[in-house]
Amino acid sequence: xxxxxxxxxxxxxxxxxxxxxxxxILEAARHTFAERGYxxxxxREIARRAGVTHGLITRQFQSKERLFLAAxxxxxxxxxxxxxxPATLPDRxxxxxxxxxxxxxxNDPLVALVRSAASDERAAAHLLVAMQEHSAAAYRxxxxxxxxxxxxxxxxxRVALVGSHMIGVVFSRYIARTEPLASxxxxxxxxxxxxxLRHILFDDAPAPRNPPH
Numbered sequence: 001x002x003x004x005x006x007x008x009x010x011x012x013x014x015x016x017x018x019x020x021x022x023x024x025i026l027e028a029a030r031h032t033f034a035e036r037g038y039x040x041x042x043x044r045e046i047a048r049r050a051g052v053t054h055g056l057i058t059r060q061f062q063s064k065e066r067l068f069l070a071a072x073x074x075x076x077x078x079x080x081x082x083x084x085x086p087a088t089l090p091d092r093x094x095x096x097x098x099x100x101x102x103x104x105x106x107n108d109p110l111v112a113l114v115r116s117a118a119s120d121e122r123a124a125a126h127l128l129v130a131m132q133e134h135s136a137a138a139y140r141x142x143x144x145x146x147x148x149x150x151x152x153x154x155x156x157x158r159v160a161l162v163g164s165h166m167i168g169v170v171f172s173r174y175i176a177r178t179e180p181l182a183s184x185x186x187x188x189x190x191x192x193x194x195x196x197l198r199h200i201l202f203d204d205a206p207a208p209r210n211p212p213h
Contacts, residue, residue: 024051024052029050030109031049033109043058043067065126072113083142089139095190111175115175132160158201162197169189
């Protein structure tokens with residue numbers, strides 16, 4: 001190729017693939033948060049692993065907190081999990097939680113967040129509040145879709161208790177590995193968790209339920 005042909009060659013353009021970039025960022029974020037914890041993770045490190053620029057991450061997710069909330073399994077999939085019959089909401093939540101944790105608890109960012117709470121209490125508390133607000137909105141969309149929060153409505157409190165109980169399970173079974181939870185069969189854990197979540201959400205009132213297949 002001579003100089004003239006080279007000068008006439010059109011300039012290279014960077015391929016645009018917003019969905020591919022978003023998926024790469026979320027994948028890199030999940031692994032980085034799981035490995036380093038929330039406090040020690042930087043957006044620049046996530047950008048390096050995802051093969052994108054730091055600016056692209058801030059344009060798509062605005063902040064490290066928002067990226068964490070988008071990357072955490074369970075939190076990012078909550079709307080899909082809760083959708084359905086309100087009476088069987090505890091079944092869906094328990095099954096999705098146990099399935100997710102039993103599949104890859106070691107690399108779950110929520111485990112990293114619980115582990116890092118002692119060393120960075122403020123960041124952990126801030127993130128847990130954000131996750132609780134997100135959960136409350138998702139649960140309310142199923143349990144009280146046509147009625148905003150009214151005086152005396154304790155749904156937000158019940159959702160907070162659900163989250164606190166599940167964080168306790170994360171710590172006891174997947175971090176501290178204390179008995180009897182550590183060696184409990186996953187089916188039994190799911191059964192106990194479903195029953196407890198039903199009690200928290202519905203005050204143990206009888207509710208019609210269809211056993212999951």
